[in-house]
Amino acid sequence: xxxxxxxxTTLPAGLVPLLTMREMETYYGxxxxxxxxxxxxxxxxxxxxxxxRRFDLAEVQAWMAEQDTDSxxxxxxxxx
Numbered sequence: 294x295x296x297x298x299x300x301x302t303t304l305p306a307g308l309v310p311l312l313t314m315r316e317m318e319t320y321y322g323x324x325x326x327x328x329x330x331x332x333x334x335x336x337x338x339x340x341x342x343x344x345x346r347r348f349d350l351a352e353v354q355a356w357m358a359e360q361d362t363d364s365x366x367x368x369x370x371x372x373x
Contacts, residue, residue, distance in 0.1 A: 309349055309350075309351065310350075311339050311341065311347035311348060311349060312347065312348045312349075312350055313345060313346075313347065313348075314328055314345065314346050314348075316348075317348050317353070320350070332346070334360075335356070336348075336353060336356050336357075337349065337352040337353060337356055339352070
C-alpha cells in the first residue's frame with residue numbers, strides 16, 4: 294500500500310484550495326477571535342456552500358499586505 298506522501302498529486306491548473314478557519318488560525322498563529330476581527334475589518338471570505346467559512350490564501354495575503362500599507366501610511370501622516 295502506498296504511503297501518504299506517495300499519494301500526493303498536484304492540483305489541476307486554476308484550482309485553488311480554500312482554507313478553513315482553523316487552518317487560517319494555524320497559518321497566522323492567531324486565535325479564532327482574531328480571525329473574526331479581521332473578517333469584521335473586511336478580510337475576504339470565499340463563497341462556500343455550507344455553514345463554515347473558507348478563505349483563499351492569496352486573497353487574504355493581498356488583503357493583509359494592503360492593511361500593512363494602510364497602517365504605514367497612517368503612521369507617516371500622524372508623525373508629520
